[in-house]
Amino acid sequence: MKKRLLALFLFSFSFFTYSQDITNTSAQSGNSTVRFPVFLECVNLQSKELENCFYSQVQDFVFQNFQVLDNLKQNNFQGNVKVLFEVDSDGVFKVIYVDAIDEALIKETKRVFGAFPKIQPSTYNGKPNYSKFTITIAIPLKSRAELEAETLAKAEIVSNNKPKLTELDSIVYKKFTNPDLDSNLNVPFSHSYYAQFDSSLNQVGSNNHTASKPYTYAEVSKYYDLKVVNDNLKKRASSWWARKLWNESAVEIQGDGYWFTLNPIFDLQVGKASKSEASYSYVNTRGINFRGGLGKQLNFSTTVFESQGRFADYFNRYAESIKPAGGNPAIIPGIGIAKDFKTDSYDFPLAEANLTFVPSKYLDLQLGYGRNFIGDGYRSLLESDGASPYPYFKLNTNFWKIKYTNTYMWLKDVRPEVTLERTYATKFMANHYLSWNVSNKLNLGFFESVIWTNTNDRGFDVNFVSPIIFYRSVEFASSARSGNAVLGLTFKYKWSNQINFYGQFILDEFSLGDVKAGDNSWKNKYGYQLGAKYYNAFKVDNLLLQLEYNHVRPYVYSHSMPITNYAHNNQSIGHQWGGNFKEFIAIARYHKGRLFADAKLTVGTRGLDFDNAEDSFNYGGNIYKDYDENRPFDSGVKVGQGNKTAVFIADFQGGYLVNPATNLKLFGSYIYRSFDPTKNTANTFTESTNWITLGLRADIFNWYFDY
Numbered sequence: 001m002k003k004r005l006l007a008l009f010l011f012s013f014s015f016f017t018y019s020q021d022i023t024n025t026s027a028q029s030g031n032s033t034v035r036f037p038v039f040l041e042c043v044n045l046q047s048k049e050l051e052n053c054f055y056s057q058v059q060d061f062v063f064q065n066f067q068v069l070d071n072l073k074q075n076n077f078q079g080n081v082k083v084l085f086e087v088d089s090d091g092v093f094k095v096i097y098v099d100a101i102d103e104a105l106i107k108e109t110k111r112v113f114g115a116f117p118k119i120q121p122s123t124y125n126g127k128p129n130y131s132k133f134t135i136t137i138a139i140p141l142k143s144r145a146e147l148e149a150e151t152l153a154k155a156e157i158v159s160n161n162k163p164k165l166t167e168l169d170s171i172v173y174k175k176f177t178n179p180d181l182d183s184n185l186n187v188p189f190s191h192s193y194y195a196q197f198d199s200s201l202n203q204v205g206s207n208n209h210t211a212s213k214p215y216t217y218a219e220v221s222k223y224y225d226l227k228v229v230n231d232n233l234k235k236r237a238s239s240w241w242a243r244k245l246w247n248e249s250a251v252e253i254q255g256d257g258y259w260f261t262l263n264p265i266f267d268l269q270v271g272k273a274s275k276s277e278a279s280y281s282y283v284n285t286r287g288i289n290f291r292g293g294l295g296k297q298l299n300f301s302t303t304v305f306e307s308q309g310r311f312a313d314y315f316n317r318y319a320e321s322i323k324p325a326g327g328n329p330a331i332i333p334g335i336g337i338a339k340d341f342k343t344d345s346y347d348f349p350l351a352e353a354n355l356t357f358v359p360s361k362y363l364d365l366q367l368g369y370g371r372n373f374i375g376d377g378y379r380s381l382l383e384s385d386g387a388s389p390y391p392y393f394k395l396n397t398n399f400w401k402i403k404y405t406n407t408y409m410w411l412k413d414v415r416p417e418v419t420l421e422r423t424y425a426t427k428f429m430a431n432h433y434l435s436w437n438v439s440n441k442l443n444l445g446f447f448e449s450v451i452w453t454n455t456n457d458r459g460f461d462v463n464f465v466s467p468i469i470f471y472r473s474v475e476f477a478s479s480a481r482s483g484n485a486v487l488g489l490t491f492k493y494k495w496s497n498q499i500n501f502y503g504q505f506i507l508d509e510f511s512l513g514d515v516k517a518g519d520n521s522w523k524n525k526y527g528y529q530l531g532a533k534y535y536n537a538f539k540v541d542n543l544l545l546q547l548e549y550n551h552v553r554p555y556v557y558s559h560s561m562p563i564t565n566y567a568h569n570n571q572s573i574g575h576q577w578g579g580n581f582k583e584f585i586a587i588a589r590y591h592k593g594r595l596f597a598d599a600k601l602t603v604g605t606r607g608l609d610f611d612n613a614e615d616s617f618n619y620g621g622n623i624y625k626d627y628d629e630n631r632p633f634d635s636g637v638k639v640g641q642g643n644k645t646a647v648f649i650a651d652f653q654g655g656y657l658v659n660p661a662t663n664l665k666l667f668g669s670y671i672y673r674s675f676d677p678t679k680n681t682a683n684t685f686t687e688s689t690n691w692i693t694l695g696l697r698a699d700i701f702n703w704y705f706d707y
Contacts, residue, residue, distance in 0.1 A: 034175075037087040037131060038120035058135065063143055065112045069104050072139070081105050081137040085113055088238035089128040091121040096132070096240055109137070130238055176252040178230065179259045182221040184356045184364060185291060185299045188700035189214040189373060189385060192598055192653075193663055195544050195589040197224035199535035204494045209403035209435040211445055211490055212396070213373040213385075216356070216364070230660045233594060249661045260292035263662050265303060265700070271669075271693030273312035278344050281693065283309035287350075289662075289700075297358045303700070305350040308341045311705075312691045314673060318707050319346070321683070322570035324414035326422060331570055334371075334704055336388040337414070352389055352701075366394040371701075372407060374433055374447065375490060376502035377531045377548050378585055378600075379575055382447050382488045383407075383431065386704050387571035401437040406430070411451070411568040415624065418563050425563060427453045429573070441495070447488030451564050484564040498536060504529040506574065508556045508566075519635040522620070522627070527552030527575070546587040554580040554607065554620020554637050555627045565623045572623060576704060580607035580621035582639050583647075594657040596665070602649040602706050607642040608677065608684050617642070643684055645677040649706045662698050669693045671705060 035050070042053035068077070082099040093116035098106045122131040187194075194213070200223045201210050208223065220226060235246040244250055251262035267285035284307065291301035310316060319330035319338065330338045330346055338346035354368040371385035372392065390409050397404040409429040418425035431449035438444055489505040508525035531548035556579040557566035566573050577583070583604035590597050608621050617632040618625040619642025633641070655667030671691040677684045691705075 033123075033125055034129075035123045037091065037122045040117075040119070043120075058133075061116060062112060062135070062137060063141055065115060066137065066141055067108060068139060068141065069108075072102070072104075077102075077139055079139050081109055081139065083109055083113070083135050083137065084132065085135070086130055086132045086240065087119065087121055088130045089121050089236075090238060091119045091128075092238075094239070105139070130243075174254045174256070176248075176254045176259070178227050179254060179293060180261060180291065181217050181226040181230070183293050183299050184216050184218050184296075184358045185293070185301055186214040186354055186356070186366075186368075186370075187217055187220060188663065189371070189702065190663070190699045191378060191702055192589060192596065193699055196229075196542070196591055197226075198533070198544065199497075200224040202492075202494060202500050202533075202535070203497050205440040207401060207437055209398075209437070209443070210492070211375055211435055211443075212403065212405045212433060213375075233657070233660045246659060247661065248659075258292065258294050260290070261661075263289045263698075265289050265305065265662070265698045266664070267305075267307070267695070267697035269309070269693050269695030269697065271312075271691060271695075273689055273691040275687075275689065276313050278310055281309070281311050281691070282345075283307060283311075283695070283697075285309075285697075299356045300354065302353040303351065307335070307348050307350065308345055309348070310345040312671075312673075312689050314675065314687060314689055315705060315707065317683075324424070324570065325416035325419040326414075331388070331414070333571060333576070333707070334386055334388065334702070336569065350389065362397060362399050364396045366392075366396070368392055368394070374445075374488075375504055375529070376492050376500070376533075377504070377529055377550075378546065378587060379529065379548065379550050379583075381504045381506045381527050381529055381550065381552065381574050382433075382449070382486075382490070383573060384575065385702055386576040387567070387573055388569040390568055403435040405433045405435075407433075409568075411573075413453075413563045413567075414569055415562075425453065427451055427563060427568075435490075441493055443490075443492040445488075445490035447490065448485065449488075449566075450483050450485045451559075451566060452483040453561075453563050484559045484561075484566065486566065498534060500533045500535075502529075502531045502533070506552075506556065517635075520637050521635050522555055522631060522633065522637045524637075525553055525556045525579075527556050527579075540590075542591050544587075544589045546585075546589075548585040548587070550575060550581075550583045550585075551639065552577075552579050552581055553639055554641060556580075556620075557623040558620070558625060558627045560626055560628045562624050562626055567623055570624070576707065577604070577606060578621050578623045580619060580639055580641065581605060594660075595655075596657065597654040598652070600649075600651040600706075602647065602651075604647040605640045606645045606647060607640045608645050610643050610679065610681055611683060612681055619643075643677050643679055643681065645675065645684065647676075648672075648674040651706065658696070663700060664696065664698050666696050667694070669695075673706075 036054050038050065039054060039057040041057060042050055045053050079101060083095060084097040085093060085095050087093055093113050095110050095113045098109045100106050100109065121128045123129055197220055201208055201220065203223070206223060208219065217226065237243045237246050249261040249263050253260045265287035267283055269283040271281040273281055285305050287303055287305035289301065289303040293299045319332050322331045323329055324331060324337050328337050329340055332338050332346060332348045335348050335350050338348040341347040352370045354366060354370060356364055356366045358364045369391050370389045371387065372383055372394070373385045374380050374383040390411055392407055392409045395406040407430070411427045411429055413425040413427055429449060429451045431447065434446045436444050487507045490503065492500060492502045494500050506527045509523055527550070529548065529550045531546065534545040537543045537545045552575055557572055557574050558579060559565045572578050581604055583602060586601045588599045606621060607619050609617065609619050616630065618627065618630045619632065620627070620637070621642065650672040651669070653667055653669040655665050658664040658666055673689045675687045677686065680686060
């Protein structure tokens with residue numbers, strides 16, 4: 001009896017390997033019930049009997065209908081035809097892939113499976129569902145009785161010769177249950193996407209920490225069920241192509257303790273900007289994202305992009321104004337160094353990666369190449385994602401009401417002044433951020449950061465590695481002029497589940513004596529942010545309104561040695577505008593199902609330099625200038641000094657979410673930008689721009705066009 005059961009198992013295993021899209025027949029998995037497809041001959045069967053009946057009917061139909069060509073018979077052809085097929089949610093058989101060495105066998109296989117009768121589809125929780133299978137058809141054909149006899153003989157041998165199955169044979173794929181959505185992977189940081197679950201993460205009494213971004217899926221899933229949301233967004237799609245387009249990752253694999261996904265990434269945009277030298281703007285990005293998990297402790301993600309494009313003239317000029325040494329024409333903000341492409345475009349590759357290890361519920365370690373963000377607002381004065389990606393190591397510690405984040409970064413200064421033998425200068429940054437939930441409503445955050453360089457072959461200074469330390473004292477001990485230390489404070493107050501207030505304070509340098517003098521000394525380098533969010537505004541579900549004010553004094557983020565300024569790849573690590581500005585932002589975000597709409601208004605005042613023969617002073621806006629030299633005032637220093645410039649930007653975007661698995665969006669956007677300096681110069685002049693764009697993009701990082 002045991003041998004016959006073993007024979008039946010081997011027989012089923014040798015001819016059918018069912019994929020991750022269906023598991024046990026009528027078996028309970030958590031709260032889910034799955035049933036195999038049902039032939040007419042199998043209607044009254046249940047559980048394992050129904051499964052075996054399905055296999056038998058498929059095999060019998062193939063044996064009775066498959067016709068091997070005469071020339072193959074005459075040549076005594078022997079081989080296998082491997083078929084991947086599905087039974088869709090309507091009960092129709094469809095061939096997905098055929099592997100055979102002869103084209104005639106492939107054609108015959110498709111004909112046979114196209115002749116299968118329509119049957120009852122598999123069900124998942126009582127609802128029709130598709131299911132995928134593989135079958136190996138042995139040539140020459142053998143009936144089920146012949147195969148059962150052969151299999152019984154094999155079972156006799158197997159029962160007396162261990163092991164029964166090889167390690168490779170024992171691998172069985174499971175139904176893909178979106179394990180990524182509660183894994184320790186980072187959720188790709190996009191303001192528009194994060195707004196969808198921001199309300200759930202900011203409920204009064206929730207003991208979570210929202211300032212340090214990107215979040216992990218595990219953090220979000222405690223308060224917002226991404227799996228349920230994605231399931232509710234799914235379209236009814238039976239064919240493989242339709243499911244991959246609307247609902248799923250391109251490749252999904254889940255096994256015993258591991259999972260992987262593979263997706264193509266697109267960012268395809270075309271637009272038109274007024275008064276532009278080019279006839280149109282565009283972005284043409286193709287990429288691939290591979291991510292997965294090995295056990296519950298180790299997760300990884302890597303994305304590689306290849307891009308070409310050009311933008312509105314004001315954005316192109318800014319990209320070229322921060323170009324690196326070595327002849328490349330530009331640095332695309334937030335992306336990286338660009339090469340020339342054709343006559344008027346840029347080629348800008350990008351790669352991002354993250355490896356996360358979680359040894360305990362209190363600790364996670366991340367090694368990555370990407371960007372980080374600290375704050376609850378649209379902007380961050382402490383650490384923003386507006387600069388190019390960089391290598392980093394991050395250590396997150398969670399316990400009680402505390403989240404403590406240590407980040408160590410490797411940055412670049414790409415100016416000609418510090419480039420030697422075509423090699424850019426390396427600088428290092430380390431910061432601590434401690435987030436403390438003081439009460440059910442109040443959160444306070446404490447931030448410190450230091451940047452230093454490889455002076456005297458100093459390298460990555462171990463003095464700054466300690467996760468619990470005051471950087472200011474260590475900087476002084478190492479040499480007060482060789483590092484740049486910054487302190488910061490954040491707060492968030494949950495007035496209610498609908499209304500939150502938040503803010504930041506950054507202190508780059510402070511002189512108590514000068515503060516007491518009340519003369520607006522240049523030494524008082526600080527900035528602050530105040531903001532408010534209104535969730536489900538005016539009782540409209542999923543409508544988020546946000547107001548934010550940012551104020552940064554001149555010379556913030558700069559340093560006596562420009563190489564140790566608060567920047568990377570000629571871009572600020574803090575606020576993207578650098579120093580010497582004030583800014584008011586109003587944002588509205590709304591989504592319903594797969595539809596979304598965002599609106600953002602920015603009104604600001606910037607103090608820029610004239611940079612001409614008549615006036616070459618450093619007024620504190622350009623953080624790559626030495627603040628010790630060419631400073632026009634020691635006192636009476638105010639925001640907007642220099643070439644005072646009024647900035648107004650209106651940014652509207654709306655569209656349709658094509659696939660929630662990849663956050664692929666079809667969108668249209670309109671940007672109006674007015675830039676009005678007190679005095680026109682060669683690089684700063686009055687300009688207004690209207691920029692319309694249509695596109696299809698995976699919304700997995702933030703594009704900032706508000707410069």
